[in-house]
Amino acid sequence: MSTDRLAGETPPGQEAAPATAEARTPDDAAGPGGAEAPDSAAGPESASAPEGAAASGEGATGREEGAETAGAEAETAGAEAETAGAEAETAGAEASASGAEADAVGSGEETGTPSSGAESATPASGADAANPGAANGSPAPGPETGTPSPGAETAAPASGAAAANPGAAKANPPSGSAKATADALAAAVRAVESGERSAASFFNDAPRPARPAAPAAQPAKGGPQAGPTGPGPEVARQRTVQETGGPARPEGPAGGATGPAAAAPAATGPAPAPRPAVRALPGVEGVRQVLAAGGAPETLAEQTAEILGERAAEALGEDPWLLLGVPGVRPEQADGFARALLGPACGPGDERRAQALVGWLLEQAALAGHSALEAAALRAALAQRSVPDPDDALQAAIADGAVLVFQDAIDEPGGRARPATGDDEEEQPVRVLLGLDRFAMAEESVADGLARLLNTFEAVAEPTQDTAPAEDGEAEADGPASGESTAGGEAADESTAAGDARVADGDTSGESPATTTPAADTPTTGIPTDHDTAPHPARPSATAWEAVAAAAPSPSAAELIRATAHSGLVAHTGAEAARAEPAALIAAARSLGLRAFGATHTENGRRRLAAHLTDSAADATATGSPDPATAAVTVSGLLSGREGPGRDADGALALDLLVVLDAPQLDLETAALLVESLTDGTRLVLSGDPGVLWSAGPGRLFADLLAARFCPQVASRTPDFGPIGELVSGIGIGELSQVEAPGKEVVIVPVRDAGEAVHRTVQLVADSVPRAFGVPADHTQVITVGHGGAAGTRALNTALKERLNPGPGRFGGFDPGDRVAYTPAPGRTVPGTVTGADAAGLHLDCDGSALVVPREQVGTGAVRHGWALTAHQAAGTRWPAAVVVLPGDATGGLTRAWVYTAFSRGERHLSVVQGADQALARAVAEVPVKERTTRLRGLLQQSVQSGGEPTAAD
Numbered sequence: 001m002s003t004d005r006l007a008g009e010t011p012p013g014q015e016a017a018p019a020t021a022e023a024r025t026p027d028d029a030a031g032p033g034g035a036e037a038p039d040s041a042a043g044p045e046s047a048s049a050p051e052g053a054a055a056s057g058e059g060a061t062g063r064e065e066g067a068e069t070a071g072a073e074a075e076t077a078g079a080e081a082e083t084a085g086a087e088a089e090t091a092g093a094e095a096s097a098s099g100a101e102a103d104a105v106g107s108g109e110e111t112g113t114p115s116s117g118a119e120s121a122t123p124a125s126g127a128d129a130a131n132p133g134a135a136n137g138s139p140a141p142g143p144e145t146g147t148p149s150p151g152a153e154t155a156a157p158a159s160g161a162a163a164a165n166p167g168a169a170k171a172n173p174p175s176g177s178a179k180a181t182a183d184a185l186a187a188a189v190r191a192v193e194s195g196e197r198s199a200a201s202f203f204n205d206a207p208r209p210a211r212p213a214a215p216a217a218q219p220a221k222g223g224p225q226a227g228p229t230g231p232g233p234e235v236a237r238q239r240t241v242q243e244t245g246g247p248a249r250p251e252g253p254a255g256g257a258t259g260p261a262a263a264a265p266a267a268t269g270p271a272p273a274p275r276p277a278v279r280a281l282p283g284v285e286g287v288r289q290v291l292a293a294g295g296a297p298e299t300l301a302e303q304t305a306e307i308l309g310e311r312a313a314e315a316l317g318e319d320p321w322l323l324l325g326v327p328g329v330r331p332e333q334a335d336g337f338a339r340a341l342l343g344p345a346c347g348p349g350d351e352r353r354a355q356a357l358v359g360w361l362l363e364q365a366a367l368a369g370h371s372a373l374e375a376a377a378l379r380a381a382l383a384q385r386s387v388p389d390p391d392d393a394l395q396a397a398i399a400d401g402a403v404l405v406f407q408d409a410i411d412e413p414g415g416r417a418r419p420a421t422g423d424d425e426e427e428q429p430v431r432v433l434l435g436l437d438r439f440a441m442a443e444e445s446v447a448d449g450l451a452r453l454l455n456t457f458e459a460v461a462e463p464t465q466d467t468a469p470a471e472d473g474e475a476e477a478d479g480p481a482s483g484e485s486t487a488g489g490e491a492a493d494e495s496t497a498a499g500d501a502r503v504a505d506g507d508t509s510g511e512s513p514a515t516t517t518p519a520a521d522t523p524t525t526g527i528p529t530d531h532d533t534a535p536h537p538a539r540p541s542a543t544a545w546e547a548v549a550a551a552a553p554s555p556s557a558a559e560l561i562r563a564t565a566h567s568g569l570v571a572h573t574g575a576e577a578a579r580a581e582p583a584a585l586i587a588a589a590r591s592l593g594l595r596a597f598g599a600t601h602t603e604n605g606r607r608r609l610a611a612h613l614t615d616s617a618a619d620a621t622a623t624g625s626p627d628p629a630t631a632a633v634t635v636s637g638l639l640s641g642r643e644g645p646g647r648d649a650d651g652a653l654a655l656d657l658l659v660v661l662d663a664p665q666l667d668l669e670t671a672a673l674l675v676e677s678l679t680d681g682t683r684l685v686l687s688g689d690p691g692v693l694w695s696a697g698p699g700r701l702f703a704d705l706l707a708a709r710f711c712p713q714v715a716s717r718t719p720d721f722g723p724i725g726e727l728v729s730g731i732g733i734g735e736l737s738q739v740e741a742p743g744k745e746v747v748i749v750p751v752r753d754a755g756e757a758v759h760r761t762v763q764l765v766a767d768s769v770p771r772a773f774g775v776p777a778d779h780t781q782v783i784t785v786g787h788g789g790a791a792g793t794r795a796l797n798t799a800l801k802e803r804l805n806p807g808p809g810r811f812g813g814f815d816p817g818d819r820v821a822y823t824p825a826p827g828r829t830v831p832g833t834v835t836g837a838d839a840a841g842l843h844l845d846c847d848g849s850a851l852v853v854p855r856e857q858v859g860t861g862a863v864r865h866g867w868a869l870t871a872h873q874a875a876g877t878r879w880p881a882a883v884v885v886l887p888g889d890a891t892g893g894l895t896r897a898w899v900y901t902a903f904s905r906g907e908r909h910l911s912v913v914q915g916a917d918q919a920l921a922r923a924v925a926e927v928p929v930k931e932r933t934t935r936l937r938g939l940l941q942q943s944v945q946s947g948g949e950p951t952a953a954d
Contacts, residue, residue, distance in 0.1 A: 700936075
């Protein structure tokens with residue numbers, strides 16, 4: 001169900017069933033540029049993900065830039081690609097495969113023959129250059145994934161044969177133009193890696209290829225083309241693909257275009273697709289002109305121009321359905337825009353429309369958390385959108401490189417993937433998944449990176465002679481020539497159990513690459529820190545690790561320290577009180593001379609970690625830094641370089657141990673960036689509460705890692721105390737029970753309807769909680785199921801502003817003193833307070849830090865009022881008091897994970913405005929999570945099966 005609706009969306013209680021394309025989640029964004037990610041993901045059976053959700057303007061731009069496939073460097077091969085296209089016209093079946101390969105444009109643009117209109121036209125010259133990776137049967141690696149990962153490239157079907165059989169993609173031999181394109185791409189990659197140019201510059205400089213106009217008639221397969229002749233080489237090349245070897249494309253209903261394609265010349269068919277009456281101007285003005293001609297809001301001009309590139313107006317005139325790439329635009333709106341521009345020449349069977357819908361559905365699925373969709377679900381969603389032949393549309397998208405095809409092993413009933421066997425008689429059942437290349441490459445990059453950290457880790461060695469424990473806190477950094485290094489080189493790469501302090505003696509024969517001491521061969525030349533004084537990183541012995549483990553503040557902390565000493569990757573689970581254990585690990589590692597840091601999802605989480613580090617430093621013999629709190633950073637600050645140790649000469653993060661708290665909030669693309677930033681041999685600990693909601697972006701990294709049993713796991717035995725901790729712990733195991741709260745730490749407020757829920761919420765925040773607990777209104781957070789609805793964030797924020805900070809909203813709807821939630825990127829929410837506004841934008845105070853939000857971001861919805869948030873926005877942050885609102889019209893969005901996350905946000909007090917009746921207990925007991933379709937678990941299990949399964953600490 002949905003409590004966040006655009007105009008014309010299904011009202012609460014009337015939403016479509018989960019298996020339909022109309023299924024939505026509570027956190028769907030409101031319109032173009034809406035900054036919020038959905039609060040829950042549609043189940044794997046759903047035909048599509050929620051449709052109303054939209055990323056912020058900034059985040060959406062990054063996604064669309066990642067979808068474009070032509071770079072400035074690739075234009076050098078355009079002339080050769082054009083010549084190859086002309087030659088392909090007479091090359092028969094081989095030309096068909098080559099043309100389909102050259103036209104596999106990763107942005108999802110349709111290069112086939114539409115169902116109606118004038119003669120086909122292809123994208124601009126340089127089609128091979130537009131997607132050099134397609135010439136080799138794989139998408140070009142690059143900025144679209146957020147992280148260059150040569151080992152994570154995914155093969156994309158590039159021929160008509162591949163389209164006919166999506167499960168078996170086959171690469172074609174590269175032509176001369178493809179080789180030139182590959183050379184140009186390699187030069188571009190080197191320029192990005194060396195820092196000479198940014199990845200975004202290649203996409204900003206390149207024009208987006210125009211979508212072909214609708215043809216007047218489709219020629220019979222292999223037959224002559226009717227009508228006037230004389231198309232350019234690119235047109236001829238595309239037509240050759242259609243005539244000789246491309247997949248059959250259905251003739252959709254298209255405004256009176258009937259009869260065989262060859263029966264009548266083009267001159268007697270319907271008029272060519274109309275263009276804007278006035279020649280489009282360059283830049284944003286041209287886009288605004290095309291939008292106005294199609295009846296679309298001109299306010300979308302800047303976003304559209306930024307997404308579609310330099311020739312946005314021309315591309316939009318050729319293919320009006322490109323407007324679906326703008327956040328917040330829905331298919332019915334794009335259809336109306338296309339009808340206004342093309343007139344009767346467009347219809348539901350237009351191939352450009354089908355290709356745009358395939359990409360749009362996968363984008364919506366990503367907003368709901370899916371990294372891929374099952375082919376059956378995508379076909380059903382296309383059928384519900386009136387696509388005449390969904391199978392043909394999918395085959396065309398695969399052939400064009402718009403989507404990638406994967407085969408994922410189906411899990412056994414116990415939850416584990418069936419192990420591979422040598423018996424050919426019984427094949428393992430698989431499911432066919434389709435996904436966008438950037439999410440596929442990010443998922444494979446994460447899997448490869450985690451395997452690399454395990455395989456390149458050099459386990460600590462037992463001392464060959466008696467060595468005094470490092471009680472004085474000095475690190476033992478004897479260098480690679482010491483006896484410790486020799487013993488460590490003979491140790492196994494495979495992880496040991498977390499409680500085992502000895503070195504594992506696993507089999508390393510050919511299973512993994514040669515181990516490398518982290519930065520031991522090369523002095524660290526990155527940004528110096530106050531604790532980085534040695535030219536080589538410290539390498540503590542097993543005795544030193546055991547000494548700091550024995551001094552740990554709790555048994556669970558000691559277990560985590562021992563596991564980290566003997567593995568390059570460790571998973572740690574626990575609730576709020578267990579956050580002290582990673583802090584103890586960081587303090588212990590820094591006392592041994594290691595460059596150790598902890599990264600959190602939010603600034604609030606960073607401050608809580610810093611407080612734990614300060615407490616842990618009192619028990620440590622030395623910290624290596626006068627202020628241990630400097631080891632606490634945020635993930636975004638660490639990756640951007642604003643916080644943490646900086647990067648070394650090779651671009652890797654200059655650290656030896658990284659502990660990531662709030663790991664369930666890591667989405668795939670952020671995780672890929674993070675893992676790729678760690679050098680070989682670095683220790684990585686992923687820590688988090690498995691009961692909270694997953695990331696707002698695609699993927700479920702932490703859950704997949706735990707399910708795959710890919711690395712040692714340490715489960716904390718430290719419980720959360722108090723009435724709130726007892727209540728939340730019960731919810732975590734599916735039990736919603738009453739708890740004793742003598743100090744009114746937990747209060748249930750029953751309500752009859754949404755109007756009463758809003759009234760009682762305002763009363764609690766403004767009067768009851770401050771009077772009973774001394775918690776001011778600006779330290780009390782309201783959490784509800786979604787943005788829309790009678791008791792969603794919009795309605796609650798309107799009522800709370802009227803009571804707590806009334807004003808005319810003279811700064812774009814905001815007044816000084818308003819509490820707001822700023823979303824700089826999808827999945828990240830920064831709470832703040834408005835302090836003023838000027839020509840530069842809206843001024844905010846975010847936890848003591850001044851921040852200016854540009855005016856254009858304010859206009860696209862990157863800033864919302866923040867007295868009330870969704871549970872996804874609140875994840876990673878805690879407040880002294882929390883008021884959770886459960887209106888009766890939002891029960892469809894409730895899950896155990898949602899309730900667990902919302903109820904655990906209050907530190908001292910929790911009020912529950914209960915209007916859900918029995919739906920609350922039913923959700924806790926019967927609906928653990930809303931499942932997501934991902935591939936990471938299978939990728940990790942393949943690594944486990946091929947290299948041996950690490951043990952897990954109990």
